[in-house]
Amino acid sequence: MIRKKGFVLTYIYLCIGLGLFAQPLVSGFSSDFHTRLARIDSNTLNLRNKLYPKTDAGNLNVYGFEPNEIPVYSDSIYAFRLSLLEMEIPMDYNQQVRAYIDLYANRKRNLISKVLTTSKFYFPIFEEVFDRENVPMEFKYLAVIESALNQRAISPVGAAGLWQFMAPTGRMYGLKSDSYIDDRKDIIKSTEAAVKYFKNSYRLYNDWLLVIASYNCGPGNVNKAIKRAGGSKNIWEIMPYLPRETRGYVPAFIAAAYVMNYASEHNIFPSEDEPYFHLDTVHVDNKMSIEKLAMALGTTSEEIKQYNPSLKRGVIPFNTEGTVLTLPYHHAVKVAALRHDSSFNNKLDANLMAMNRSSSSSKEIGSDKIIYKVKSGDYLAKIAKKYDVSVAELKKWNKKTIKGNKVSKGQKLTIYPNRA
Numbered sequence: 001m002i003r004k005k006g007f008v009l010t011y012i013y014l015c016i017g018l019g020l021f022a023q024p025l026v027s028g029f030s031s032d033f034h035t036r037l038a039r040i041d042s043n044t045l046n047l048r049n050k051l052y053p054k055t056d057a058g059n060l061n062v063y064g065f066e067p068n069e070i071p072v073y074s075d076s077i078y079a080f081r082l083s084l085l086e087m088e089i090p091m092d093y094n095q096q097v098r099a100y101i102d103l104y105a106n107r108k109r110n111l112i113s114k115v116l117t118t119s120k121f122y123f124p125i126f127e128e129v130f131d132r133e134n135v136p137m138e139f140k141y142l143a144v145i146e147s148a149l150n151q152r153a154i155s156p157v158g159a160a161g162l163w164q165f166m167a168p169t170g171r172m173y174g175l176k177s178d179s180y181i182d183d184r185k186d187i188i189k190s191t192e193a194a195v196k197y198f199k200n201s202y203r204l205y206n207d208w209l210l211v212i213a214s215y216n217c218g219p220g221n222v223n224k225a226i227k228r229a230g231g232s233k234n235i236w237e238i239m240p241y242l243p244r245e246t247r248g249y250v251p252a253f254i255a256a257a258y259v260m261n262y263a264s265e266h267n268i269f270p271s272e273d274e275p276y277f278h279l280d281t282v283h284v285d286n287k288m289s290i291e292k293l294a295m296a297l298g299t300t301s302e303e304i305k306q307y308n309p310s311l312k313r314g315v316i317p318f319n320t321e322g323t324v325l326t327l328p329y330h331h332a333v334k335v336a337a338l339r340h341d342s343s344f345n346n347k348l349d350a351n352l353m354a355m356n357r358s359s360s361s362s363k364e365i366g367s368d369k370i371i372y373k374v375k376s377g378d379y380l381a382k383i384a385k386k387y388d389v390s391v392a393e394l395k396k397w398n399k400k401t402i403k404g405n406k407v408s409k410g411q412k413l414t415i416y417p418n419r420a
Helices: 007-017 031-051 075-084 095-107 109-133 137-147 167-172 187-205 208-217 219-228 235-241 249-261 290-297 301-307 329-338 344-360 380-386 391-397
Strands: 279-284 323-328 370-373 412-415
Touching: 075 095, 075 249, 095 109, 095 249, 109 137, 109 187, 109 249, 137 187, 137 249, 167 187, 187 208, 187 219, 187 323, 208 219, 208 235, 208 249, 219 235, 279 329, 290 301, 290 329, 301 323, 323 329, 380 391, 391 412
Parallel strands: none
Antiparallel strands: 279 323, 370 412
């Protein structure tokens, strides 16, 4: 079954409960199935657009800043704004925090702009886990300074994923890392592991800022700093005794919280690119080829890997608990409709053959086609989403033009947006 990431899928569950997916699936997905799926998909996306309306810099620039203007404020304003944030973790202000605010709001403006965009996807997932486990919501800003919300991030010393777990520490908190899968790059599992660390550390210190410091340098170094500071558990008093790289960690966290909440006051807005479709997760029990699944779903193995960086090879490994895949919503629903079928792989094969038959008898070259000129910032998934086609179709229509999975500015693509 599809795992929930918010109440949007409640509507889908109701539809499933009413039998909308009860049609027999003998030779792939029937046309009636696709009709019902399209109707649900359309209604769900309309609801999502109301919940999360798209905005642009023009709408957010309520202060009327010039395009390249970099506002600078006084210490009293920074301190006042931090005091307005209703957070469980103390948001103290000092010159160390100011230095990191200047870093994020000035030299790393472009990075913050990208993080504002990706946070629309990651933060709701984090918040669901944090709410369930009763830890402060502001821990989501820790992932900003750990990985800049890059699920594929790998540090020079081998820490990986959104929360930058080292492999031994990850295993301590239940994150598998082997030849086939790396749970440190799994959104849900890595977030749940980070929460376990936060809660264990809080039992030691009863102070969230010390928890954050220990996340960077380990409890042993924090304990040494407390001892050298005469037993004080005030983060600012023990700061001089922490390892050098940890002394800026808590100030960076507070600065990240500030900038993410007051980005528009600094003339920083989400980037225009929308890199994520409406995604959901689904359990898969069967070991299978990613390429086979991609072909059956009408997408590419590259797209599946893009949303599932924890998969290290070309297969989805067997797991007694099931492997959780992140997929665009319409693909997740298709997989969910079949996952309890004992002949899951046979059904995928049947759907693949049906898709190939439909594709071979589809529109003729030259009918209802458009020529699209690739713009700066375009990528295959973005173009496919714009015209409601699949990446696989784009590549099929442009075999001589598209090399690999990249397109270049100025490149011309043939697209058939009005599919039968």
